[in-house]
Amino acid sequence: QRVIPIVAAPAGGGSCMPERRPRGLLALAGAWLRDHAALLRWLQWAVVLVYAFLLIVPACLELPGDAARMWNNLTIFAQFVFWGIWWPFVLLSMVLFGRLWCGVLCPEGALSEWAARKGMGRPIPRWMRWGGWPFVAFVLTTVYGQLVSVYQYPKAALLVLGGSTVAAVAVGFVYTRGKRAWCRHLCPVNGVFGLLSKLAPLHYRVDEAAWKASHERTPAVDCAPLQPLRHMQGGSGCHMCGRCSGHRGAIELSLRSSSDEVVRVAEKEADGWQTALIVYGLLGVAMGAFHWTMSPWFVALKQAAAEWLVDRDIMWPLDTEAPWWLLTHYPMHNDVFSWLDGASLIAYVAATALVLGTGILASLALSVAVFGRWRTQRLHHLAQALIPLAGCGVFLGLSALTVTLLKAEGLDMRWVNDARLVLLAGANLWALRLAFGILGRWQAGPRRWAALLPFCGALALVDCAWGFMFWWW
Numbered sequence: 001q002r003v004i005p006i007v008a009a010p011a012g013g014g015s016c017m018p019e020r021r022p023r024g025l026l027a028l029a030g031a032w033l034r035d036h037a038a039l040l041r042w043l044q045w046a047v048v049l050v051y052a053f054l055l056i057v058p059a060c061l062e063l064p065g066d067a068a069r070m071w072n073n074l075t076i077f078a079q080f081v082f083w084g085i086w087w088p089f090v091l092l093s094m095v096l097f098g099r100l101w102c103g104v105l106c107p108e109g110a111l112s113e114w115a116a117r118k119g120m121g122r123p124i125p126r127w128m129r130w131g132g133w134p135f136v137a138f139v140l141t142t143v144y145g146q147l148v149s150v151y152q153y154p155k156a157a158l159l160v161l162g163g164s165t166v167a168a169v170a171v172g173f174v175y176t177r178g179k180r181a182w183c184r185h186l187c188p189v190n191g192v193f194g195l196l197s198k199l200a201p202l203h204y205r206v207d208e209a210a211w212k213a214s215h216e217r218t219p220a221v222d223c224a225p226l227q228p229l230r231h232m233q234g235g236s237g238c239h240m241c242g243r244c245s246g247h248r249g250a251i252e253l254s255l256r257s258s259s260d261e262v263v264r265v266a267e268k269e270a271d272g273w274q275t276a277l278i279v280y281g282l283l284g285v286a287m288g289a290f291h292w293t294m295s296p297w298f299v300a301l302k303q304a305a306a307e308w309l310v311d312r313d314i315m316w317p318l319d320t321e322a323p324w325w326l327l328t329h330y331p332m333h334n335d336v337f338s339w340l341d342g343a344s345l346i347a348y349v350a351a352t353a354l355v356l357g358t359g360i361l362a363s364l365a366l367s368v369a370v371f372g373r374w375r376t377q378r379l380h381h382l383a384q385a386l387i388p389l390a391g392c393g394v395f396l397g398l399s400a401l402t403v404t405l406l407k408a409e410g411l412d413m414r415w416v417n418d419a420r421l422v423l424l425a426g427a428n429l430w431a432l433r434l435a436f437g438i439l440g441r442w443q444a445g446p447r448r449w450a451a452l453l454p455f456c457g458a459l460a461l462v463d464c465a466w467g468f469m470f471w472w473w
Helices: 025-037 037-056 074-097 100-105 108-120 133-147 154-174 181-188 190-199 208-213 260-269 272-294 297-313 339-371 376-408 415-440 444-472
Strands: 004-008 018-019 204-205 252-254
Touching: 004 252, 004 339, 025 252, 037 074, 037 100, 074 100, 074 154, 074 181, 074 190, 074 376, 100 108, 108 154, 108 204, 108 297, 133 181, 133 190, 133 204, 133 339, 133 444, 154 181, 154 252, 154 297, 181 190, 181 260, 190 260, 190 376, 272 297, 272 339, 272 376, 297 339, 339 376, 339 415, 339 444, 376 415, 376 444, 415 444
Parallel strands: none
Antiparallel strands: 004 018, 204 252
8 A cells, every 4th residue: 555645835935845645545544544533532432431331330330139130230341341241352362463451442531641631741661661561471370360350249340440440540640641651651551452463464564764755844643652653663552543544655554464473583583471371371370270260170179278277266367357459258148268268379370371372382392492493583483373272262252251141131142152163273373373473583404393293282282171161161
């Protein structure tokens, strides 16, 4: 897709300045987003109001009884909207459209940017720029959410999601002037969204040659996530808001191969923290968080620990008086965590992450070793090929609640396991395709095929974990 110069004489005489109009439907869509920023802000505030209503009001109501259903109880309806539709399909949107959700609809992003326009305008401190925050924030939020049963109870949802929103506003008020420091550095799902958006077929293509050749005097783009626009190659940090569309005749919304960013751009940009988020976060911690509620191994672990404590007359870990904001505590619904329950949950999630993540990492390392000379950057690059399977897993885990709620409404969901199998098979094939492309970037030849075998071992480990959850337990 190209841009064509149209020369127009400015009012009042003077030299002619070139204007450029986008060519192609996608480029026009990007320009529409740019030109309708006011409309998008109204849309963002509408989402904020809906988000606040569904988050705050159910937390003020009594918990629903066993006979309550989605269509007659606001709490269950809000639960379905947040965890059954909102989050699973926000993740899916990253793969389809890039981070359009972040730039156009996300309530936290809108509130953080609004606060930054009103606030103190301090520069982003060095501690906030630490590259490990996406991994750490995701792990802590995931584990804490399980401890307080964030998927089941509105107060827990208000605490976790509302707490994140309050933090986003606070960070926005203190740091930057009208930018999204929270979204770029501290948002718990920033890293996940950044990884998944690498697979999107849409991105804002930057033509550096056109940028350099342009002599237009244009103001700097108000890029909320602070992207280096001139040198932007991938879409993982771009919020797809369209503000940069047409800038200097060098940026426009375009199609690309869904493999391009993982195979080409990540060859240099992949790093250890992204690998940790993929291997130990999305494929480790998240797997343990989805597993524990139906795992017989978790029950055996907790039972063995309880017997050991009772035999030694150590009774305080069995106490169930922890507050609801620390451990799940809803005695009227026979859902109360003891200190032992909380410790067992953390231990199970940590063990799952360590065993599964280390096994996957070892398989990737073996692939790199089989290929030839060891380079750590190659390990990080190859780990990116697992993004489709990691994203599919989180989608399947979150959508399990969708299925549970729809079953409670009387819908026939017997087809779901077949659909899960199809999705997993597709994610595996996508991951293999990416791995084959990555290995081809290093060198063509028979070693490329040999190096795929250990990579298949990493896929098998993940598939077995989902097999236990959906078919074997």
